[in-house]
Amino acid sequence: xxxxxxxxxxxxxxxxxxxxxxxxxxxxxxxxxxxxxxxxxxxxxxxxxxxxxxxxxxxxxxxxxxxxxxxxxxxxxxxxxxxxxxxxxxxxxxxxxxxxxxxxxxxxxxxxxxxxxxxxxxxxxxxxxxxxxxxxxxxxxxxxxxxxxxxxxxxxxxxxxxxxxxxxxxxxxxxxxxxxxxxxxxxxxxxxxxxxxxxxxxxxxxxxxxxxxxxxxxxxxxxxxxxxxxxxxxxxxxxxxxxxxxxxxxxxxxxxxxxxxxxxxxxxxxxxxxxxxxxxxxxxxxxxxxxxxxxxxxxxxxxxxxxxxxxxxxxxxxxxxxxxxxxxxxxxxxxxxxxxxxxxxxxxxxxxxxxxxxxxxxxxxxxxxxxxxxxxxxxxxxxxxxxxxxxxxxxxxxxxxxxxxxxxxxxxxxxxxxxxxxxxxxxxxxxxxxxxxxxxxxxxxxxxxxxxxxxxxxxxxxxxxxxxxxxxxxxxxxxxxxxxxxxxxxxxxxxxxxxxxxxxxxxxxxxxxxxxxxxxxxxxxxxxxxxxxxxxxxxxxxxxxxxxxxxxxxxxxxxxxxxxxxxxxxxxxxxxxxxxxxxxxxxxxxxxxxxxxxxxxxxxxxxxxxxxxxxxxxxxxxxxxxxxxxxxxxxxxxxxxxxxxxxxxxxxxxxxxxxxxxxxxxxxxxxxxxxxxxx
Numbered sequence: 001x002x003x004x005x006x007x008x009x010x011x012x013x014x015x016x017x018x019x020x021x022x023x024x025x026x027x028x029x030x031x032x033x034x035x036x037x038x039x040x041x042x043x044x045x046x047x048x049x050x051x052x053x054x055x056x057x058x059x060x061x062x063x064x065x066x067x068x069x070x071x072x073x074x075x076x077x078x079x080x081x082x083x084x085x086x087x088x089x090x091x092x093x094x095x096x097x098x099x100x101x102x103x104x105x106x107x108x109x110x111x112x113x114x115x116x117x118x119x120x121x122x123x124x125x126x127x128x129x130x131x132x133x134x135x136x137x138x139x140x141x142x143x144x145x146x147x148x149x150x151x152x153x154x155x156x157x158x159x160x161x162x163x164x165x166x167x168x169x170x171x172x173x174x175x176x177x178x179x180x181x182x183x184x185x186x187x188x189x190x191x192x193x194x195x196x197x198x199x200x201x202x203x204x205x206x207x208x209x210x211x212x213x214x215x216x217x218x219x220x221x222x223x224x225x226x227x228x229x230x231x232x233x234x235x236x237x238x239x240x241x242x243x244x245x246x247x248x249x250x251x252x253x254x255x256x257x258x259x260x261x262x263x264x265x266x267x268x269x270x271x272x273x274x275x276x277x278x279x280x281x282x283x284x285x286x287x288x289x290x291x292x293x294x295x296x297x298x299x300x301x302x303x304x305x306x307x308x309x310x311x312x313x314x315x316x317x318x319x320x321x322x323x324x325x326x327x328x329x330x331x332x333x334x335x336x337x338x339x340x341x342x343x344x345x346x347x348x349x350x351x352x353x354x355x356x357x358x359x360x361x362x363x364x365x366x367x368x369x370x371x372x373x374x375x376x377x378x379x380x381x382x383x384x385x386x387x388x389x390x391x392x393x394x395x396x397x398x399x400x401x402x403x404x405x406x407x408x409x410x411x412x413x414x415x416x417x418x419x420x421x422x423x424x425x426x427x428x429x430x431x432x433x434x435x436x437x438x439x440x441x442x443x444x445x446x447x448x449x450x451x452x453x454x455x456x457x458x459x460x461x462x463x464x465x466x467x468x469x470x471x472x473x474x475x476x477x478x479x480x481x482x483x484x485x486x487x488x489x490x491x492x493x494x495x496x497x498x499x500x501x502x503x504x505x506x507x508x509x510x511x512x513x514x515x516x517x518x519x520x521x522x523x524x525x526x527x528x529x530x531x532x533x534x535x536x537x538x539x540x541x542x543x544x545x546x547x548x549x550x551x552x553x554x555x556x557x558x559x560x561x562x563x564x565x566x567x568x569x570x571x572x573x574x575x576x577x578x579x580x581x582x583x584x585x586x587x588x589x590x591x592x593x594x595x596x597x598x599x600x601x602x603x604x605x606x607x608x609x610x611x612x613x614x615x616x617x618x619x620x621x622x623x624x625x626x627x628x629x630x631x632x633x634x635x636x637x638x639x640x641x642x643x644x645x646x647x648x649x650x651x652x653x654x655x656x657x658x659x660x661x662x663x664x665x666x667x668x669x670x671x672x673x674x675x676x677x678x679x
Contacts, residue, residue: 004565006650007069008536009051009076011561013083014652016043018578018644020087021654024094027641030106030308032580033099034295040091041293044084045153045224048257050400052080053226056256068538068563081281092288106308107192108299110184113205116197120187124197127185128206135178136203136210140171147275149251152225154179155200155290158268159218161211170216172271177203177220183294194302198289217265221272222290225253227401239422240410243403255282262287310580313669315344315461327354327469328438331447336469337625339632340453341581342668345460349376351449351469355436356384362444363390363437365483367429370402371409372458378409385417394421394486396429424486424614427502431486431616432467432602435479446476450498450618452585452600463584464665466600466629468618472497475618486614499617505603506539506610508617512590512597513543519593520551527591529633531557533584535564535605548572557636559583567648574646575655577636579665587633588617598626631671635664 022028023036058065058073066072071079100110116124138159139148150156155177160170177200185202189195200220208214229246258278260269262285272278300309320330327350330336338347353376355361364384371378385391393413397406410420423429432451437444453465470476478498485500499508513528520526528547535541535556541564548554548571556564556574559582566572577583586604590597603615620626636643641663644652 004567005068005070005538005541005563006565007067007071007076007079008534008561008563009047009055009080010083011563011650012047012051013080013087014650015560015576015578016040016047017087017090018576018652019043020091020094022578023091024098029310030102031295031300031302031305032308032310034103035300037091037095037099038293038296038300040087041291042296044087046401048224049152049227049253051228052077052256053228053253055080056226056254057228060254068536077281085284088284088286091292092286095292096288103299107194108302108305109189109192109195111187111195111197113197113201116187120189120195120197123188124185124202125206128202128209132178132181132199132203133206133210135181136175136207138173138175138211140173141271141275142171148174150174150223150276151176151251152223152227152253153291155220155222157200157203157207157218157220158272159207160216160265160267161213162216170267172268173211173215175203175207182298184298193305194299196299198294200290217268219261219264219268220290221261221264221268222259223255223276224257224259225250226256227253229253239425240397240407243397243407247404258283259286259290261285261290315341315346317344317347321347321350327351328358328447331469331471335472335622335625337620337622337628338451338465338467338469339585339628339668340463340465340467341461342464342671345457347469348449348451348455348460348467349380349457351436351447352377352380352434353383355438355447356380356387356389358438360440361389361436361438363392363435365392365435365479366455367394367396367431367433367486368406368409368455369396369399369430369432370454370456370459371405372456373405375409375455376457377455378412381413381418382416385413391416391418392421392483392487393418394423394429394483397422398428421487424488427612427614429486429614430602430609431482431500431614433479433482433616435476435483445471446473446479447471448475448479450475450600450616452587452602463582464668466585466587468600468620468625482616497619499599501603501609501613501615502611505601505615505617509540509588509605509610510543512588513540513547515592516552516590517547517550519591520547524593525591526552526593527554528552529555529557529587529589529637530605531583531585531587531633531636532559532604533586534558534560535562537605537607537610538563540605540610544572545569555637557583557633562646565648565650566646575636575639576644576646576652577639577642577664578644579642579663581665583636587629589630589633596626596630598629600629632664632668635662635667638662639664641666 019036020040023033055073055077064072157175159173183199184196187195204218227250229249255276255278355364381391395406395410414420434449436447449469451467474497478495499505516526516528535558548569554572586601588599598620599617601617603609609615639662640655640657641661643655646652
């Protein structure tokens with residue numbers, strides 16, 4: 001078929017495979033390679049909790065609705081199982097055959113219990129007695145003691161113990177591996193940068209000391225539960241109650257994945273299947289240590305190993321701001337553009353902190369989706385309210401896996417005197433916008449920040465995002481109208497420069513694509529360049545197909561899932577960049593007969609973003625900033641170090657690494673000192 005759509009879930013698995021291949025890429029420093037093994041695993045955790053969980057629910061309800069590619073839920077699950085198993089084989093091939101040997105060569109060694117020398121064995125025994133054994137709680141499983149509720153994403157040991165009397169059957173026992181202890185236990189060694197044993201191996205080695213008997217077998221396993229639940233969010237008054245109920249349900253979610261070692265004893269497996277009720281398709285045998293996220297959580301930060309990590313760099317700060325200039329004075333001189341993390345996120349924090357203290361600031365309005373655990377953004381809002389300013393914050397408490405954190409932030413903000421909105425009924429608010437109202441020369445002046453990513457100072461150092469600080473009068477008026485809309489003051493607000501979903505964003509993008517089609521058909525110069533995290537919306541994909549068929553050259557830079565196919569269409573190229581930073585910015589460029597139209601947005605080309613969320617898209621009108629964005633996008637189009645190119649069958653191949661080698665993220669780091677920040 002000329003028109004073909006790829007399945008979103010299978011396309012996502014391919015993206016995760018691209019992440020995994022960075023663990024095998026010798027161009028990456030050694031400890032950074034380990035991070036990609038961890039990223040692959042944590043990505044799979046969320047994929048099973050949400051995407052697989054949703055498909056399992058559809059099967060349970062009897063749904064046979066097909067997706068964009070024509071696959072039923074059962075067909076998708078079947079293929080997911082095959083693809084994930086292939087990915088696991090590759091993951092542990094990289095880990096066992098490449099990464100661990102390279103670590104050992106660099107002086108970082110992982111030992112099995114049976115390989116410990118006398119000194120290490122003595123140390124491990126003492127550590128077990130003093131630090132581990134007091135935290136261990138074995139559970140006997142028998143008719144008098146029912147099977148316990150097991151926490152997801154935690155390691156447990158399954159054990160078979162001999163009976164005390166001859167001829168009796170083996171006893172079944174479970175024991176959680178303490179999650180508040182380091183997974184990698186450091187052992188004494190005369191040389192090298194670190195010698196470790198995994199906590200579960202150490203426990204199995206000494207567990208007979210605690211049990212008084214040597215287990216016949218003792219092996220770890222790990223569960224993943226469905227975390228995708230339906231909840232009624234049509235009533236704002238009950239939304240927080242619904243979310244609190246939802247959080248409690250997660251402990252009881254259906255098991256969608258059971259991970260066990262390759263060598264897992266079949267007797268233990270039969271018992272786990274009996275008590276857990278897990279389907280065969282959800283059982284995954286792992287040829288190595290379970291949950292290798294410890295490379296990210298612990299090993300990547302080893303002291304004395306800076307030479308095994310990416311070189312540190314200092315994000316750029318506007319010279320006038322760095323010199324102490326008041327940020328409002330600086331914005332009035334000209335718009336400030338940011339491409340994080342190359343440009344410092346501290347400027348955004350400073351914007352809020354200055355507003356909180358400035359006696360002329362009367363009000364602050366902001367949307368929050370995901371924030372860090374010790375957010376300076378929230379701290380500034382709290383201080384602003386305490387200083388008597390009117391602070392309105394829309395906190396999206398439905399942000400997946402941040403619900404509890406956001407509910408807690410709501411409480412802190414309300415106690416400080418902020419007016420908190422928990423969300424908009426029926427729609428998640430995914431917009432990234434801040435409005436500051438300041439009295440200047442007897443009248444109100446509006447300052448606005450708009451971005452493609454969250455107000456999260458932690459992820460801002462790891463995700464690439466773009467943002468704008470402006471005092472544009474029309475954008476300021478639009479921002480006020482937008483907040484009136486989401487707070488419920490107005491049903492619909494007419495916006496002039498800003499474009500919001502679910503009302504107008506889809507139509508605006510469609511109109512911009514159609515204009516390029518018209519230009520191509522009239523023989524005028526045309527072109528579309530799109531950078532986003534996912535492209536899965538059928539209507540937009542069809543419009544892009546029509547544009548390509550009309551002669552419009554289209555370049556797509558899509559980090560994650562992409563249902564669009566390049567088959568039979570020479571005018572479409574799909575690229576994916578996987579590197580040091582997570583590509584997160586959403587940028588839409590339209591040739592417009594050589595006078596480019598550029599929009600930045602919080603929205604991806606996914607149906608949920610266009611129809612089921614409140615998103616914002618904002619124009620870049622200043623010529624110098626447009627040139628900066630086009631330069632940064634050109635870096636990505638020319639990348640032949642971290643870029644992958646979609647093939648006609650939906651697979652991806654690395655871009656051919658020819659001279660000169662171009663790495664877009666490194667180009668941005670090197671260019672940042674000379675980068676343009678404002679008008």
